Amino acid sequence: MVVTGMRRVDEPAPLRLTRRGRVVVLAFFILLASLASAVLWTTASRAENPPSGPAPTVVVQSDDTLWDIAARTDPVRSPHAVVAEIRRLNGLGDEEIAIHAGDTLVVPRTR
Structure with missing residues (x-):
């Protein structure tokens, strides 16, 4: 070495x-x-980004109210917020309360 x-x-x-x-x-x-x-x-x-595809819809049943549909659609969020969003998505004004059996409503996507 x-x-x-x-x-x-x-x-x-x-x-x-x-x-x-x-x-x-x-x-x-x-x-x-x-x-x-x-x-x-x-x-x-x-x-x-929200998922693509058709918006979710629901068909109104005979005794449904917007409150019932909101509670069923997104039970986590406040029903007040979901009802407001359903109204906005479907072009319903604040004065329009009546929905009828057989109507198809667009509902918000759940998060």
């Missing part, structure tokens, strides 16, 4: 990155971060 200076000849040299190597490593990490943020952004935007 030959010792020259501080390092033995049979030992591998320590890993050193050249300027080009540092640029490549930095570019790799930037690319990796960009891909990760793109995946997270598309996943988050899908969660915010």
Whole structure:
């Protein structure tokens, strides 16, 4: 074994990155971060967008009221809010209370 200076000849040299190597490593990490943020952004935007397809509807039964339909459709939310949304979706004014059996109403999507 030959010792020259501080390092033995049979030992591998320590890993050193050249300027080009540092640029490549930095570019790799930037690319990796960009891909990760793109995946997270598309996943988050899908969660915010409502599902596509036809809006859910319900056919009014003989003894139904808007309050009953609201409670059945979205039992988690306040019936006041759901009734207001049903009115808005179906173009019903505040003064229109009457709904009739056989009417088809668009109801809000449940979250």
